[in-house]
Amino acid sequence: MTLRYSPFFLLGLLPAVILLWAWADSRQMQTGWSRTVPTSPDLRHWVIVNDSALRIGKSEVVARVGPDSANYQLSATGPYGRTGRGSMALSAKPPFFPGLEGSHYMRQEIDGASVDFISCVIPFWLILLCYLPLWLGIAQWQVMRKRRKFSIPDDSARDRGEDGSDSPSSDARRPEPAAR
Numbered sequence: 001m002t003l004r005y006s007p008f009f010l011l012g013l014l015p016a017v018i019l020l021w022a023w024a025d026s027r028q029m030q031t032g033w034s035r036t037v038p039t040s041p042d043l044r045h046w047v048i049v050n051d052s053a054l055r056i057g058k059s060e061v062v063a064r065v066g067p068d069s070a071n072y073q074l075s076a077t078g079p080y081g082r083t084g085r086g087s088m089a090l091s092a093k094p095p096f097f098p099g100l101e102g103s104h105y106m107r108q109e110i111d112g113a114s115v116d117f118i119s120c121v122i123p124f125w126l127i128l129l130c131y132l133p134l135w136l137g138i139a140q141w142q143v144m145r146k147r148r149k150f151s152i153p154d155d156s157a158r159d160r161g162e163d164g165s166d167s168p169s170s171d172a173r174r175p176e177p178a179a180r
Helices: 007-025 124-149 154-160 168-172
Strands: 029-036 043-050 053-064 082-087 102-110 113-123
Touching: 007 124, 053 124, 113 124
Parallel strands: none
Antiparallel strands: 029 043, 029 082, 043 053, 053 113, 102 113
């Protein structure tokens, strides 16, 4: 028995494997990317993968109130941002299926500057729960569409006989063309 998979199924398998790998890796390591907006040096966007979840957010300096606040800046990241990776110091392993946390807002005073942190937390199990039915549904639809494209139309089945074969017994029931 040969296994035949549709190309869409095989192409969709790669993101599923990458998501599973990132999920397992996020339980021990923290990976992040951040980028300071060139037009606004007080605004930074970031993505962090840790604790079995994807965290997307932004940091923004909203007020400078102390004498040291003029010196506080979000560090520059260059045109493509900055990446970082490191192990997490954990007292206990994070849950494999973390709960839905939603979005977070926090204001923090750093060197006399008020910095707003806004983030959205998306667990990996939720990403896979949304991805898998969509991917497998489209792969199934593609297979059904291909089968329908190559199926025999009803008119040709009626012309060939009841059992669908072109056997001599089905030819015997057909009327002979009139001779001239």
